[in-house]
Amino acid sequence: MACVALASLMATIKLEFLQPNNPSRVPLDDEGPGFISMESLYEKLSSLQAFVQEKSGARGGTAIRDLEMKIRDFALDAEDRIEMQLSNFLLAKNGEDQQKAYYQQQLHQTLGEVAENAAELLEKSKETDDKQVVNESEGPLIPWLEHASISEPSNFMVGRRRDHVQIMDKLIRGSEKLEVVTIVGMAGIGKTTLISSVYNDPSVASHFDVRGWVSMPGAAGGYNRIQMLHTLLWTLLAGTEEIKKGRIPDRVVPVRLRKRLQGKKYLIVLDNLWNNQAWHDIRRCLPAKSYNFKRSRIVITTTHFRSDYTNSSRNIHNMTLLNPEESWTLFCNNPFLKLEKHKAPPIFQKIRSQVVEICDGLPYTILVIAKRLSKCDNIRQEWNKVEKEIELLGVLDRRALTHTYNQLSQHLKVCFLYFGVFPKRSAIRVKQLIRLWTVEGFVNPLEHEGLENQAYEYLQELIDRSLILIETRSSFGKIQNCRMHSALHSFYNTDEIYVSFKLLRVLAFVPSSFLQRVPARLHELVFLRYLSVTEWFEGLDYVVSTNRNLQTLVVSGKESQFGAPTLHLPCTIWELPQLRHLELDKSYVIDPPSMVKDNMRTLSWVCSTHCREGVYYRFPNIEKLKVFVFSSNNLIFLDNLEYLERLERLSISVRFGCVVTLPKPPMFPSHLKKLRLNGTNLSERDLKTIEMLPQLEVLKLENAFHGKVWEVEGFFQLKFLLLENKMLEQWMVGDVSFPRLEHLVLRFCYCLEKIPEDIGSIFLKSIELQRCCPSVVTSAKRIPEYQRDEYGIEFVEIKINGEESIP
Incomplete structure (x- = not known):
């Protein structure tokens, strides 16, 4: 995708050539005929990115799609060539000045060609005729999906009894004022089935004076205001004499709608609401506020939650996936297989675990598979075909996914596509995901908003659009693990992509024992931005010092006795100008920096006497701090913490036998939201100070006071x-x-x-x-x-x- 390729290229140029007060690793001549303005090149790329954002996808025609492909190929090729020339220059031996000069010249030439190509593409983007309309009437991904029922019968639900009761409660009880209830969930999760069961429940039908239902057409079908209002009015007039008079003129439909609802207790369902304009059009037809004290309700089902639908969290209902037992029950008892009498015969039991896994709790997938298998004789043979097709192509409608994707802003498109690098059905640590987005250059911070906080907002937006699922939350209330549903993985290009080892930016998930066996190859790494190893080993000093764009360094360490560090790490780590996150296990120590580290946001380290030397003055923007404390004399003074004005999370673990002394009066950063104390042996007087921290939301006291x-x-x-x-x-x-x-x-x-x-x-x-x-x-x-x-x-x-x- 062009947006990803451009974002990656721009991030590389910014890191390598446009860092303030940080000269490029390759000298660039600032005069002469071969001079290349990196600022000008970056602006051209920004303009191309804006073009892709505005014109690509559903709003573009064939010519624009072709140009987008050319932009993508250009960006991928340009970054590869730039990084290859940079690599050649950086890896050339220091004494071979002639060789370095040659590679420097080659880099200049490459940058010149990239600037020329960017300018040409920018001109083409201005000339391209964008009046063509995209025909999105693509067939379904799998031929046998064409006639598959999208939802189960409205009177047939499995695993949704609790949801049914909760929605009933929101409709019948609550405020006397008009309330909007939003049912949110990914496509195929059963939102329509759920609200249909509630809508047709006798107690709901008798509770409201009048009821209306509008099912919005798919995104590819477009939005028609008059048609939508006609449909709503028609359902509200069902069973009345007015309906026999025939079609109502378009101009009076809003008036008739308001008249029909005024003074009544009404229930309106807007099913599959994907266009925000539809919600605004409906609201204009509602009676005035003075008539809305009848306990009326509006229910919206949507994949994309918006805050302007409802301002009460009580009225937001998030649909969850079925658990394995519920999934199997739905499979065996659905109307396609008709297995009620004997439940599941042995042939189905043999594929039970495979069916449950591949469906991943999504009712739509379960029903599609059941319908397919209901028409075949050889279950085992047919299942093998089904499994292969679903793993390769998925079951969700490509048109709906494409529309959802095209609605994303440029930065969200890039972040969403990045999920394709993770294995199917795998839980993803949010902390790690956010750091990866950051080092790849996908996050553009707003004013007064840090990179990590902005990235978290990106993730929340993707969750609100039902593209990403929440797996677990931390005690802090934030999303701890997330994942993409396996059905969405079909949206990516499944081909494997080869990346040269020397061009790697992220090195993680690889055992240190393996890396130790290829020391020569490690010396080729000059573009690392993220490095996570299980233990420090010989040769890693050189790698760390060479990669000046390193932003995250994690050394998890071996199991060792607390207070007995096994290795002293080099202070050259502090010389990394881009370093934001340094996490060291208690197996390692490092002397404090001699310079101010403005970029640092996370620090996890062993601290003995460091805490008393004004060290924390050198980390003015630190937000998360984890300290392992030990001392040979068993007496520890913990002060200067109050100077960490931006600190939100603090963890202090003290070796058994050590005594921690706080300054009098004890001081903690006023912005602390999460505090963990382990073995600190504090007094009750110290705890009184902690009690009064104005923003503290999470406190963990583990043998922390006597x-x-x-x-x-x-x-x-x-x-x-x-x-x-x-x-x-x-x-x-x-x-x-x-x-x-x-x-x-x-x-x-x-x-x-x-x-x-x-x-x-x-x-x-x-x-x-x-x-x-x-x-x-x-x-x-x-x-x-x-x-x-x-x-x-x-x-x-x-x-x-x-x-x-x-x-």
Whole structure:
């Protein structure tokens, strides 16, 4: 895709030639006939990128598509040639000046040709006739999908009983004002089936005075305002005398709609809403606000959630995939196979795991496969064909996917396509994904917005469009792991792409033992931006020092005894000008930098006496800090942390036997949102300071303080609390403490008498106990009873892991 190729080329040029206060690794003459202005070249590429964004995809014609392909090929070829010449120059031996001069000349020539080609393509982009209309009436990806039913019968649902009840509750209960309920989920997940079952439920039908339903046509069919309003009015007038009068003139349809709804309790379903204009057109036809106090409801089903549909999170319903058991039940009991009598015969049982895996919980896929297999005699032979076709081509409509893709902005297209590098059905660590997007140059930060925060917003946008799924969330509430549904992988070019080893930018997932066997090849790496190794080894010093564009360096280390580092890493690491994330396991130590590291955002390191030397002055923009603390004299002073003004996450782990002393009064960064303390052995007075941190949302205390009594009066923003303390006996909570607490985890609380009774008045969502004494378990079980007696509903979930421990 042209957008990816251009973004990659522009990122390379920016890193290699346009870094402020950081000269290029290859000298470029700034005078003479061969002079190439890198700023001018970058501007030309930016203009080409803007053209691709505006004209490509659904809005372009054949000529534009052809030009887009030429732009893609140009960008790919240009970057390969530039990097190859750069590599040749950088790898030439220092003494061979003549050879270096030759490669420098070749690079100049290549840059000149790239600039000329970019200018030619830019001229063609201005001349291209873009009046042609794309014909997107492509057939389905797989011939046998042409007549496949898109959704299951409306009265047939598996695994959606809970969803059904929740939507019913949102429609029948709640505010007296008009409310909009949005059902969000990827294509084929069963949104239409769900709302159809609710819409036709007798209790819903009798609850509303009038009901209307509009199914929006597919994206390829376009949007017709008058047709949509006619359809809605027709369903609202069903069963009335008015409907016998025939077609209503277009100009009066909005008026008749408003008249039909005014003064009534109405339910309107907008199914498959992909065009935001349709929502605005509907809203203009609704009665005035003064008439909207009848508990009326509007339900929208969509793959793309927009905040202007509803401003209440309560009215957003996210559809989830079916679990393996639900998937198999739907497969065996659907109306195509008709296996109700004998459920699944042995021949189906043999392919059960394969069917469940390939369908990946998507009802549409399950039904399509079931319909296909219902028409064949040799199940095993036919299944092999089906499996191969689905893995290669998928089952979702290419036209709908293409339309969704074309609606994405340029930066989102690039980020979405990057998911193709990950294996199917694999969970992807968000932290890693964001760093990869960043080093590839896909993220353009807004003013006052960091790269990582902006990348996270990109991910959230893709999730809102149902293109990416949330796998897990962290205790911090952020998305921890995500993945792409396997059905969407069919959208990519499946051909393997060969990348020369010397041109690698990301080196990860490769065992250090393998890299040690190819030391000569490692010396060829000069373009690394992301390096993650399982252990440090000889020769890695050279690789790190050579790759000045390295932004992420992770050394996970071997298992070793805490406080006994095995290797001292070179201070040349701090000389990397682009370094943003440095994560070192407790197996390694490194002396602090002598210079200010403005770019650094993440730091994980072993710290002995470093914390007392004003080191943190040198990391003014650090956001995440993880410190392993040890000292030979077992006395540690932890200060200067308050100078990390942008710090949001702090983790401090102390070796057993060491005593941590905080300055008086103790100081922590005021912007801290997440704090983890392990073995710090703090006093209750120190904890009082932590209580008052104004933005603290997550606190993990793992044998972090001494004393047998803990009296809490603060933690006004805290949402998650983990407490692991083998000595604590009494825990007392004030009336205004923990007003926002949602999740409580207690571990190894052998001596604790009970959970404070006042915790029951907090709207907790979960309490998790692990290896706690019986009295704590008993007090936890009383909390749901208290909530039921006090509020008439239980909203806390109790989880007990491991056996109850008796002190």
